[in-house]
Amino acid sequence: MKIINARLRQKAALHTLEIDNGVFSAITEQSAELSAGNGQIDAAGKLLCAPFVEPHIHLDAALTAGEPNWNQSGTLFEGIERWSERKPMLNEADIRRRVLKTIELLVQNGVQHIRTHADISDPTLVGLKTLCSLRDELKDRIEIQVVAFPQEGLLSYPNGLTLMEQALEIGADVVGGIPHFEYTRELGEQSMKTVIELARKYDRLVDVHCDEIDDPNSRFLEVLACEALFNDMGERVTASHTTAMGSYDNAYCSKLFRLLKRSAINFISCPTESIHLQGRFDSYPKRRGLTRVKELNAAGINVCLGQDSIFDPWYSLGNGKLLRTLDFGLHICQMMGYRDFQSALSLITDNSARTLNIQARYGIEVGKPGNFILLDGEDDYSVVRNQRDVLLSVRDGVRIMQREPARVTTPNWIDR
Known part of the structure; x- marks a missing residue:
């Protein structure tokens, strides 16, 4: 499993994370946003956090x-x-x-x-x-x-x-x-x-x-x-x-x-x-x-x-x-x-x-179990303030829960 464009707590840059055999095998800082390939998870700048x-x-x-x-x-x-x-x-x-x-x-x-x-x-x-x-x-x-x-x-x-x-x-x-x-x-x-x-x-x-x-x-x-x-x-x-x-x-x-x-x-x-x-x-x-x-x-x-x-x-x-x-x-x-x-x-x-x-055995670190959640925010503050749903939960490199971000239609009168 490979996750790209993920934000990590207390870090400004985007990161790529890899999980092999249920364990974090690599965590790499990105210099720019990446395009997702086959089988990759695009975190789209969302916060990847320990469960x-x-x-x-x-x-x-x-x-x-x-x-x-x-x-x-x-x-x-x-x-x-x-x-x-x-x-x-x-x-x-x-x-x-x-x-x-x-x-x-x-x-x-x-x-x-x-x-x-x-x-x-x-x-x-x-x-x-x-x-x-x-x-x-x-x-x-x-x-x-x-x-x-x-x-x-x-x-x-x-x-x-x-x-x-x-x-x-x-x-x-x-x-x-x-x-x-x-x-x-x-x-x-x-x-x-x-x-x-x-x-x-x-x-x-x-x-x-x-x-x-x-x-x-x-x-x-x-x-x-x-x-x-x-x-x-x-x-x-x-x-x-x-x-x-x-x-x-x-x-x-x-x-x-x-x-x-x-x-x-x-x-x-x-x-x-x-x-x-x-x-x-x-x-x-x-x-x-x-x-x-x-x-x-x-x-x-x-x-x-x-x-x-x-x-x-x-x-x-x-x-x-x-x-x-x-x-x-x-x-x-x-x-x-x-x-x-x-x-x-x-x-x-x-x-x-x-x-x-x-x-x-807990945390986002190389060598630890590949467990994480993806939160609809960029950092602790935005996650707490917006109180949105958890988007993804992965345990030992296997998805155990996933949902799409909520979509909101803006009324026409706001555009005016």
């Missing part, structure tokens, strides 16, 4: 909003209650149908790597088993990591720890946690230590729903970061949400950031979900309810953005478009300066790949 990465989604719950009841308050905790009502209806066929439909949405929008959480607060573990099975079946078309996620608590849910170990034995890629949902502070702190112990025992990654609450006294992040630091695991550890950080005072955060930088842990923010779920106890002034994405990014701490949900008990919208999530995130986090726009796509590409610990 989008969805670092945080709940595929087992996708497309279940309103089944059997809607989340009328829109709160996080009612969402958990509504999901508890839906769980008895779960079976392999139900999960497979919804997950495949959701993955199709993601692929249509340029995603080639997914980290999904699977609720293991279920003695049957049907969600986790089904997602692990689909991960293996689809591995040649899309990469999936499965998180064993104890939605109702690792230590507070009956046999939660046993279920976690069973999930890891079955083949979950990542150890999850939810310390702020444990019954007591002590159980929350112990759960963070247990998560790290399990990750070391089973040689797995870690991704914790950490401090997803407005309570400024919810400070399990410092425990997670400290355990990651002491066990030299930071790059393999992720703190998702950390929305309580938006309620921490600056004096505490100045101390906390020192630990976070030393620990080298990763962060995921889900802006559309957090702006909707958090701040529910506020009248006015009302908190945004997000973690400090802008400040983490400025401090050189790895942070990325995810969708979290698509039409489920916690979020009844969503369409698989990470560019939409990025757009929301830049607005909500007040990252609206031109410098922010110039590197904005990193929040859903490179930073996310680092979070999933796949950076060694």
